[in-house]
Amino acid sequence: xxxxxxxxxxxxxxxxxxxxxxxxxxxxxxxxxxxxxxxxxxxxxxxxxxxxxxxxxxxxxxxxxxxxxxxxxxxxxxxxxxxxxxxxxxxxxxxxxxxxxxxxxxxxxxxxxxxxxxxxxxxxxxxxxxxxxxxxxxxxxxxxxxxxxxxxxxxxxxxxxxxxxxxxxxxxxxxxxxxxxxxxxxxxxxxxxxxxxxxxxxxxxxxxxxxxxxxxxxxxxxxxxxxxxxxxxxxxxxxxxxxxxxxxxxxxxxxxxxxxxxxxxxxxxxxxxxxxxxxxxxxxxxxxxxxxxxxxxxxxxxxxxxxxxxxxxxxxxxxxxxxxxxxxxxxxxxxxxxxxxxxxxxxxxxxxxxxxxxxxxxxxxxxxxxxxxxxxxxxxxxxxxxxxxxxxxxxxxxxxxxxxxxxxxxxxxxxxxxxxxxxxxxxxxxxxxxxxxxxxxxxxxxxxxxxxxxxxxxxxxxxxxxxxxxxxxxxxxxxxxxxxxxxxxxxxxxxxxxx
Numbered sequence: 001x002x003x004x005x006x007x008x009x010x011x012x013x014x015x016x017x018x019x020x021x022x023x024x025x026x027x028x029x030x031x032x033x034x035x036x037x038x039x040x041x042x043x044x045x046x047x048x049x050x051x052x053x054x055x056x057x058x059x060x061x062x063x064x065x066x067x068x069x070x071x072x073x074x075x076x077x078x079x080x081x082x083x084x085x086x087x088x089x090x091x092x093x094x095x096x097x098x099x100x101x102x103x104x105x106x107x108x109x110x111x112x113x114x115x116x117x118x119x120x121x122x123x124x125x126x127x128x129x130x131x132x133x134x135x136x137x138x139x140x141x142x143x144x145x146x147x148x149x150x151x152x153x154x155x156x157x158x159x160x161x162x163x164x165x166x167x168x169x170x171x172x173x174x175x176x177x178x179x180x181x182x183x184x185x186x187x188x189x190x191x192x193x194x195x196x197x198x199x200x201x202x203x204x205x206x207x208x209x210x211x212x213x214x215x216x217x218x219x220x221x222x223x224x225x226x227x228x229x230x231x232x233x234x235x236x237x238x239x240x241x242x243x244x245x246x247x248x249x250x251x252x253x254x255x256x257x258x259x260x261x262x263x264x265x266x267x268x269x270x271x272x273x274x275x276x277x278x279x280x281x282x283x284x285x286x287x288x289x290x291x292x293x294x295x296x297x298x299x300x301x302x303x304x305x306x307x308x309x310x311x312x313x314x315x316x317x318x319x320x321x322x323x324x325x326x327x328x329x330x331x332x333x334x335x336x337x338x339x340x341x342x343x344x345x346x347x348x349x350x351x352x353x354x355x356x357x358x359x360x361x362x363x364x365x366x367x368x369x370x371x372x373x374x375x376x377x378x379x380x381x382x383x384x385x386x387x388x389x390x391x392x393x394x395x396x397x398x399x400x401x402x403x404x405x406x407x408x409x410x411x412x413x414x415x416x417x418x419x420x421x422x423x424x425x426x427x428x429x430x431x432x433x434x435x436x437x438x439x440x441x442x443x444x445x446x447x448x449x450x451x452x453x454x455x456x457x458x459x460x461x462x463x464x465x466x467x468x469x470x471x472x473x474x475x476x477x478x479x480x481x482x483x484x485x486x487x488x489x490x491x492x493x494x495x496x497x498x499x
Contacts, residue, residue: 030204032195037202038212041065043494044203046188046256047223049077050480051463053171054133054487055221060178062495068180069205071187071251076168077225078249078435078464079480081286083347085159087477088134089127093148093160101156103127113153114471121444122469129485141170149345151476152313154411159477161346191220191259199458217499221490222461224256225249226436237270244275245432247286256465260440264450268467269438275431277318280351280364283432290348294410295341296417297333298392301325304375304384309406315474318431330378331427334419366426378426393418435479439465446490460494462486
């Protein structure tokens with residue numbers, strides 16, 4: 001027998017002694033206040049990252065009264081720290097470069113990278129909407145990508161690189177010009193139910209003036225980010241990552257997820273929270289991460305031995321790297337790979353700029369005229385590293401890697417190349433948390449789904465704090481893009497709701 005939420009709440013709050021223990025779980029849930037609401041709007045958005053800004057842009061353009069609450073003193077969230085890649089298929093820029101891509105291929109890649117756990121309806125919704133968002137950015141906002149990059153999980157190059165600040169500030173400016181209100185330093189404390197528990201009716205907000213209740217005629221959208229900076233939640237869902245280095249927005253403490261869980265939302269993909277590989281030691285910025293292994297480099301442990309197929313996702317590489325002795329690893333490459341990566345991939349250029357443009361060798365990078373020289377400089381066994389490189393180069397001649405199965409530069413594309421022309425480099429690398437990529441279960445319209453598979457009326461979610469899209473794996477370039485695409489989808493869905 002399946003009980004409706006309305007029946008359960010009616011029973012719980014009807015005074016029935018038999019279910020008194022269940023009522024305890026509702027102790028911190030809020031119903032609509034007996035007094036009048038302090039403010040009434042059409043749509044409330046919680047969180048000012050890419051998802052929230054995309055949502056209020058759509059809502060405001062449609063003439064809706066929308067307010068975004070951001071607990072930090074500025075918008076951007078973790079989106080402001082990302083690499084600026086937007087993975088999208090079927091763009092004019094791809095066509096100009098002769099890149100043959102399609103929505104069908106992109107959906108297939110998403111499901112494959114997700115280990116079959118990427119919800120197909122979400123994948124299809126994303127692929128369609130991210131193209132619309134891309135076209136809106138390049139037409140309405142006049143922004144253009146400066147590169148198209150092949151990244152992990154992609155059959156063809158489809159990561160379009162944008163200036164992150166221009167995207168975020170462009171969306172904010174557009175939304176405000178169309179009437180959206182952005183309230184900074186405003187922390188949403190709780191979701192508020194309608195008096196009869198029929199839907200989420202609004203929120204309780206705390207700002208410098210105190211607490212206030214704000215009603216949303218059409219709904220509330222959660223875009224509050226993940227929980228990379230909440231050690232307690234990391235310890236609960238993935239204990240090994242509790243002490244990992246963190247590169248994410250200061251506000252990524254799981255607030256929105258906890259709000260959703262408090263009203264019965266389901267939670268997905270927590271088993272697949274992963275760090276991201278390729279950062280320099282003790283990183284402080286996303287810019288201090290490289291993907292040069294997708295330009296042909298190999299990765300070795302403290303014994304100077306390979307341990308992974310370097311073409312796979314940096315999320316999966318991180319698992320292997322953290323499992324190595326002392327969690328240490330080095331990325332090994334030659335001059336040609338360094339120059340290729342600097343030219344073709346914006347991610348990590350800041351790491352290589354001192355070498356290629358200033359003629360300096362930074363402290364985080366080792367160099368040698370021979371493999372043995374660079375090994376000694378990096379504190380590795382020269383003979384062992386030379387043997388590893390020689391064996392790998394043999395696989396390039398053979399056309400297949402019989403040790404770890406590497407066949408391409410990245411994902412399914414790019415012919416392997418030898419590490420053979422000095423000078424040679426060794427880059428000590430580590431993994432860091434940049435996002436949790438799991439969270440509340442949503443349907444293809446971004447409405448939040450509860451533990452019984454039912455929609456929670458009045459509640460939507462988008463961005464990093466949602467689950468079901470990435471599944472067990474992550475395609476590079478889909479985080480910043482997902483936030484914008486699902487923010488748009490949610491706003492469109494909310495706009496169609498009755499007041």
